[in-house]
Amino acid sequence: MVEPVVTYRVPGRSAEAEIEVKRSRFRCTVERVEDEAAARALVERLRREHWDARHHCSAFVVGPPPVPVERSSDDGEPAGTAGAPMLEVLRGAGLSDTAVVVTRWFGGTLLGAGGLVRAYGDAVRAAVARAGLLERRLRSEVEVELDHAEAGRVETELRSRGVDVLETAYGARVRVLLGVEPEQVARTEGLLAELTSGAARPAVVGQRWVDGSPAVG
Known part of the structure; x- marks a missing residue:
């Protein structure tokens, strides 16, 4: 395969x-x-x-x-x-x-x-x-809506754990779009549940290529 x-x-x-x-x-x-x-x-x-x-x-x-x-x-x-x-x-x-x-x-x-x-x-x-060379990486797009009071804290925690925050949009609630390695989607969903005491309802909404770090070799 x-x-x-x-x-x-x-x-x-x-x-x-x-x-x-x-x-x-x-x-x-x-x-x-x-x-x-x-x-x-x-x-x-x-x-x-x-x-x-x-x-x-x-x-x-x-x-x-x-x-x-x-x-x-x-x-x-x-x-x-x-x-x-x-x-x-x-x-x-x-x-x-x-x-x-x-x-x-x-x-x-x-x-x-x-x-x-x-x-x-x-x-x-x-x-x-x-x-020079730059890596592009395939990421699953995981969307989650958060309350304004917790959005900043959750976003900071996600970034500190290596999750790419692709977009943040503010409305009645805060919509956060995350870029996640395809094999790490389940782990990220568990992390969001942990950070929001089970309140988050993340959903995979697509895929995209994103620029990463300089390539070596």
């Missing part, structure tokens, strides 16, 4: 890195993107900004595993020498919601297929290292 995917990685920030190989410059831009349209918009923006470059090769992975959308483009380089190795770097890092574009200024010397594969892959690795 395949285990469900509950984490994946995104870039910690937008970043650029440039390498030079036999006077050809390879500048990689990496950005976090929400969808395929945003990834394609990044390519077009860089194509306009660096109109004097010969190639704007790209790769992107969008959407949570296990079935993200993956695309790559050699943009005029020999087939399989640019987009595919760029995409492999993203896969190897476990990244999604990520677009990379390598802009190449030709230096006058042909690098051969192997040289191009290495150069495009190395440019992406350098930019990803500069961007």
Whole structure:
């Protein structure tokens, strides 16, 4: 049985890195993107900004595993020498919601297929290292309504025990939306019962991906 995917990685920030190989410059831009349209918009923006470059090769992975959308483009380089190795770097890092574009200024010397594969892959690795990695985690959304008099205390206790408080809305009562690891829902329901002397009536209302801590390795 395949285990469900509950984490994946995104870039910690937008970043650029440039390498030079036999006077050809390879500048990689990496950005976090929400969808395929945003990834394609990044390519077009860089194509306009660096109109004097010969190639704007790209790769992107969008959407949570296990079935993200993956695309790559050699943009005029020999087939399989640019987009595919760029995409492999993203896969190897476990990244999604990520677009990379390598802009190449030709230096006058042909690098051969192997040289191009290495150069495009190395440019992406350098930019990803500069961007850093951030974990995204799948969380069950647990909603609970609390009296105003106890909401502050309960919320503080939940945070101190590692429960993510995603939203707090104030009305006739206080509606608190919690982000809980799927396997910890029952434990969280027990914790709420303990903190409210059994008065809380939590309910699982959905799931969402939330940003977590920087990824290591």
